[in-house]
Amino acid sequence: MSELTEGELIVFGDESKLVQGKIGYYNLEDWPVVVADINPHYECVRNPLELAYIFAAAPDMLEALEATNKELESVILKLNSLLKMDACSSDLDEPDYHDMQTCYENQLLIAKAKGVLL
Numbered sequence: 001m002s003e004l005t006e007g008e009l010i011v012f013g014d015e016s017k018l019v020q021g022k023i024g025y026y027n028l029e030d031w032p033v034v035v036a037d038i039n040p041h042y043e044c045v046r047n048p049l050e051l052a053y054i055f056a057a058a059p060d061m062l063e064a065l066e067a068t069n070k071e072l073e074s075v076i077l078k079l080n081s082l083l084k085m086d087a088c089s090s091d092l093d094e095p096d097y098h099d100m101q102t103c104y105e106n107q108l109l110i111a112k113a114k115g116v117l118l
Contacts, residue, residue, distance in 0.1 A: 003063075009035070009056040011049070023056050062113050069106040076100060 012022045012032060024034040036055055038048040076098045083097055 003059075009059060011052045011056050023052050058113070062110065065106060065113075066110055069103055069110070072106075073100065073103045076103065 009023055009025055012024060012034070022034050023036040023038070024032055027033050036052075038052045038055065080097045
């Protein structure tokens with residue numbers, strides 16, 4: 001469960017067209033709390049149920065992206081350190097270090113998801 005909501009986000013009523021696409025969680029009193037409504041009547045929404053499931057998974061996906069980005073950055077730093085140690089003065093070219101472009105792009109996406117970068 002994400003720290004962004006009080007409960008795990010779920011899609012309410014996926015079997016009923018009337019409430020299809022409503023996203024929320026159950027609070028401590030077992031009352032449904034709707035946090036988003038993907039209205040299927042808007043022309044721009046092609047598949048409201050599929051979009052609702054993506055929205056419901058978004059807080060967990062953000063946490064997973066933050067964790068994997070941290071791990072990736074650590075691995076890249078370790079690999080570059082090993083490449084630097086293996087380089088010797090007789091090498092004509094500098095080692096082909098791994099860049100942090102993917103980490104940078106992940107950080108931009110994380111910032112966008114948190115509303116820091118619009």
